Amino acid sequence: MSQVLPATISPELFAQRADAIADAARELAAAGWTPATSSNFSMRLDDDHAAITISGRDKGRLGRDDIMLIDMHGKAVGTSARPSAETELHTQIYRRWPEMNVVLHTHSRTQSVASRLFARDGVVTLAGWELQKAIAGQTTHDSELAIPVFPNTQHMPELVAQVDAWLDSGRPLHAYLINGHGIYTWGRDMAETRRHLEALEFLLGCEMDLRSRSV
Amino acid sequence: MSQVLPATISPELFAQRADAIADAARELAAAGWTPATSSNFSMRLDDDHAAITISGRDKGRLGRDDIMLIDMHGKAVGTSARPSAETELHTQIYRRWPEMNVVLHTHSRTQSVASRLFARDGVVTLAGWELQKAIAGQTTHDSELAIPVFPNTQHMPELVAQVDAWLDSGRPLHAYLINGHGIYTWGRDMAETRRHLEALEFLLGCEMDLRSRSV
Amino acid sequence: MSQVLPATISPELFAQRADAIADAARELAAAGWTPATSSNFSMRLDDDHAAITISGRDKGRLGRDDIMLIDMHGKAVGTSARPSAETELHTQIYRRWPEMNVVLHTHSRTQSVASRLFARDGVVTLAGWELQKAIAGQTTHDSELAIPVFPNTQHMPELVAQVDAWLDSGRPLHAYLINGHGIYTWGRDMAETRRHLEALEFLLGCEMDLRSRSV
Amino acid sequence: MSQVLPATISPELFAQRADAIADAARELAAAGWTPATSSNFSMRLDDDHAAITISGRDKGRLGRDDIMLIDMHGKAVGTSARPSAETELHTQIYRRWPEMNVVLHTHSRTQSVASRLFARDGVVTLAGWELQKAIAGQTTHDSELAIPVFPNTQHMPELVAQVDAWLDSGRPLHAYLINGHGIYTWGRDMAETRRHLEALEFLLGCEMDLRSRSV
Numbered sequence: 137m138s139q140v141l142p143a144t145i146s147p148e149l150f151a152q153r154a155d156a157i158a159d160a161a162r163e164l165a166a167a168g169w170t171p172a173t174s175s176n177f178s179m180r181l182d183d184d185h186a187a188i189t190i191s192g193r194d195k196g197r198l199g200r201d202d203i204m205l206i207d208m209h210g211k212a213v214g215t216s217a218r219p220s221a222e223t224e225l226h227t228q229i230y231r232r233w234p235e236m237n238v239v240l241h242t243h244s245r246t247q248s249v250a251s252r253l254f255a256r257d258g259v260v261t262l263a264g265w266e267l268q269k270a271i272a273g274q275t276t277h278d279s280e281l282a283i284p285v286f287p288n289t290q291h292m293p294e295l296v297a298q299v300d301a302w303l304d305s306g307r308p309l310h311a312y313l314i315n316g317h318g319i320y321t322w323g324r325d326m327a328e329t330r331r332h333l334e335a336l337e338f339l340l341g342c343e344m345d346l347r348s349r350s351v
Numbered sequence: 352m353s354q355v356l357p358a359t360i361s362p363e364l365f366a367q368r369a370d371a372i373a374d375a376a377r378e379l380a381a382a383g384w385t386p387a388t389s390s391n392f393s394m395r396l397d398d399d400h401a402a403i404t405i406s407g408r409d410k411g412r413l414g415r416d417d418i419m420l421i422d423m424h425g426k427a428v429g430t431s432a433r434p435s436a437e438t439e440l441h442t443q444i445y446r447r448w449p450e451m452n453v454v455l456h457t458h459s460r461t462q463s464v465a466s467r468l469f470a471r472d473g474v475v476t477l478a479g480w481e482l483q484k485a486i487a488g489q490t491t492h493d494s495e496l497a498i499p500v501f502p503n504t505q506h507m508p509e510l511v512a513q514v515d516a517w518l519d520s521g522r523p524l525h526a527y528l529i530n531g532h533g534i535y536t537w538g539r540d541m542a543e544t545r546r547h548l549e550a551l552e553f554l555l556g557c558e559m560d561l562r563s564r565s566v
Numbered sequence: 567m568s569q570v571l572p573a574t575i576s577p578e579l580f581a582q583r584a585d586a587i588a589d590a591a592r593e594l595a596a597a598g599w600t601p602a603t604s605s606n607f608s609m610r611l612d613d614d615h616a617a618i619t620i621s622g623r624d625k626g627r628l629g630r631d632d633i634m635l636i637d638m639h640g641k642a643v644g645t646s647a648r649p650s651a652e653t654e655l656h657t658q659i660y661r662r663w664p665e666m667n668v669v670l671h672t673h674s675r676t677q678s679v680a681s682r683l684f685a686r687d688g689v690v691t692l693a694g695w696e697l698q699k700a701i702a703g704q705t706t707h708d709s710e711l712a713i714p715v716f717p718n719t720q721h722m723p724e725l726v727a728q729v730d731a732w733l734d735s736g737r738p739l740h741a742y743l744i745n746g747h748g749i750y751t752w753g754r755d756m757a758e759t760r761r762h763l764e765a766l767e768f769l770l771g772c773e774m775d776l777r778s779r780s781v
Numbered sequence: 782m783s784q785v786l787p788a789t790i791s792p793e794l795f796a797q798r799a800d801a802i803a804d805a806a807r808e809l810a811a812a813g814w815t816p817a818t819s820s821n822f823s824m825r826l827d828d829d830h831a832a833i834t835i836s837g838r839d840k841g842r843l844g845r846d847d848i849m850l851i852d853m854h855g856k857a858v859g860t861s862a863r864p865s866a867e868t869e870l871h872t873q874i875y876r877r878w879p880e881m882n883v884v885l886h887t888h889s890r891t892q893s894v895a896s897r898l899f900a901r902d903g904v905v906t907l908a909g910w911e912l913q914k915a916i917a918g919q920t921t922h923d924s925e926l927a928i929p930v931f932p933n934t935q936h937m938p939e940l941v942a943q944v945d946a947w948l949d950s951g952r953p954l955h956a957y958l959i960n961g962h963g964i965y966t967w968g969r970d971m972a973e974t975r976r977h978l979e980a981l982e983f984l985l986g987c988e989m990d991l992r993s994r995s996v
Contacts, residue, residue: 172485172550266962270817317481335817387700387765532696563779602915602980747911778994
């Protein structure tokens with residue numbers, strides 16, 4: 137499928153972002169966090185557009201041609217390719233936070249199991265871990281980091297509304313889990329977002345170990 | 352051992368399928384799912400023939416010469432090589448479903464342990480996992496996905512009869528476990544079958560974690 | 567350290583065995599089964615000699631120069647290098663079984679933990695696992711495979727005596743664990759011995775999972 | 782950032798140490814022990830100086846330019862780069878033990894979880910593991926190896942004082958954990974320190990498995 141770009145987006149910019157997404161996807165797939173064509177990744181191009189993974193592709197073999205252009209309502213732009221079903225969750229982040237430029241959604245065993253185990257509480261509250269400092273704005277292990285767990289649904293507007301409701305309540309939000317599914321996190325650039333994702337995977341695994349082991 | 356092909360099967364077709372099997376085997380071995388020369392893999396060639404791994408080979412070092420031709424009753428064709436002891440379980444799938452073209456049987460620690468733990472119930476029932484959608488025909492995490500666990504036996508006709516009995520009862524079947532052993536799954540092509548296998552490994556691991564951890 | 571060979575052992579034979587040991591060591595180290603310079607490996611050269619890893623070397627970086635010659639009482643031959651402290655456990659196998667040509671001792675987390683957990687019983691009894699068939703002479707999952715766990719000691723003759731006592735009682739022995747330590751297994755050639763080791767690591771992990779998980 | 786060296790330190794020495802640190806960091810990152818830019822590493826250059834990782838760098842992509850010079854009070858020398866916040870814990874080791882030349886601090890899931898689980902006791906006491914012998918000076922599995930767990934704080938002088946208090950009490954110290962954080966260990970050269978770190982990761986994992994599994 138060919139991608140036609142609007143005049144305001146240079147081919148160089150699109151290619152650079154598509155490569156950055158594909159590179160990250162291959163590395164996250166190699167870590168086993170994108171089983172069976174799951175997961176999706178995006179980067180902002182400008183106020184009105186983002187690049188996102190095309191639905192259903194094997195994330196371990198992703199190339200530039202597996203990335204497409206969308207507008208900030210999740211509609212395909214200049215291509216007949218179909219974006220991921222969860223595209224609206226990406227554009228919601230870009231619309232609410234102009235400073236956020238990358239959204240990563242993965243699906244590791246740790247993330248999926250944590251989402252089920254903590255669904256009863258609706259939130260994972262992390263405290264006492266040095267690695268909480270890897271999340272932008274966290275400066276000490278003494279603070280609490282709350283990751284909400286939203287119920288899963290195949291109807292995206294319900295998920296969007298749940299995220300909006302959390303944000304509208306004024307609580308900080310660095311990432312969220314969807315029950316039985318995976319995690320969403322974001323950041324100002326790819327390095328920060330990768331650092332957030334890596335820290336959250338680590339912290340969720342540690343927190344489950346801490347609660348299910350005894351010595 | 353040399354492989355003589357019937358006139359109706361081109362050397363190119365056999366070579367292409369043998370390479371596809373060997374490539375998949377090496378990747379699954381690298382993931383640790385084929386310990387100690389276990390596991391076997393096949394692809395359909397036409398209505399009457401399939402290519403399958405020769406018995407007892409190290410799946411991490413598989414090449415084209417480790418693949419042989421069989422008929423749909425599991426008999427070697429044009430070779431003195433011995434097919435896997437479990438060949439009849441592959442040909443059973445091809446005979447019952449003309450649209451199925453690939454059968455993969457692996458033997459990961461997760462698969463083996465899950466088969467023992469769920470043997471008492473005779474089935475693993477998966478529900479509430481987004482990744483159930485990776486199985487062809489599953490469109491929502493709200494459905495239930497049942498994977499039967501059949502008793503192990505060294506006598507293949509008994510296993511074949513157990514699979515037939517499940518299918519004859521009209522229940523859907525996407526994969527099955529054999530107790531203390533491993534998993535069988537299949538699909539229309541290698542990509543779909545690999546996706547099924549990867550999703551099932553993930554789901555069995557998640558389900559065991561969910562049931563044996565608490566937070 | 568240079569290795570001088572007796573006239574009855576060709577440099578080609580020694581080099582071939584040393585390379586085979588070093589290759590296996592690097593692969594087992596990559597799997598994480600030889601932490602912190604632990605583990606040792608040997609191959610028989612003739613009735614009176616074997617090649618074995620020199621003590622204390624990093625098994626992930628092993629080359630031909632890290633292998634030395636010993637006699638069947640564990641004494642260095644033609645070199646001032648020091649063989650592994652546990653050399654007598656290797657030569658014991660070669661002396662008792664003329665058909666055995668390879669001994670591998672590794673030290674994975676699974677092996678070490680299993681040895682501690684099963685030390686109370688003095689034995690791990692494996693039953694109901696298809697992969698038991700990977701051990702030479704085992705033809706069905708219905709049989710029982712007993713792996714003794716011997717108390718650890720820094721005094722090798724005590725360990726040798728424990729192994730002798732088990733064998734003198736007439737019980738079959740395919741491998742043994744030393745408490746808090748690791749596993750010893752052997753075979754007719756490197757491929758069979760690697761298959762035994764891989765199967766035992768898998769089976770010990772499965773057995774511990776089976777006993778400590780519930781669904 | 783450019784690094785200016787004092788006249789007493791040759792560019793060759795600094796480059797050699799910087800490369801050794803970067804090589805070790807990349808290998809430890811590949812093992813997953815340095816998540817999300819955590820962890821730090823140093824090597825002594827002379828009585829008054831050490832080379833250490835610059836704060837906040839991705840340990841999986843470390844090069845010579847990510848290493849800087851400090852004095853033995855943790856102050857940057859000849860560079861405007863900022864050393865790791867925990868630099869004082871490195872220089873404390875070099876000041877107390879002239880024979881120690883390498884300090885490694887990592888942050889694996891095993892290390893982090895162990896620190897939380899054993900924090901109640903303030904110490905992990907390891908006994909009965911053969912691999913205790915990988916720690917310099919330990920000659921038998923019969924001895925006890927005590928790894929203290931200190932409370933975490935963002936105020937380094939408190940941590941330094943806790944380490945001093947343990948040492949001043951005359952107890953041996955080969956490594957310590959910080960609660961919710963990671964491990965510090967050291968040695969005479971990089972090979973010994975890597976061996977210590979690898980053995981401690983293994984032993985902490987084994988000890989947690991031993992205590993939380995049952996057979």
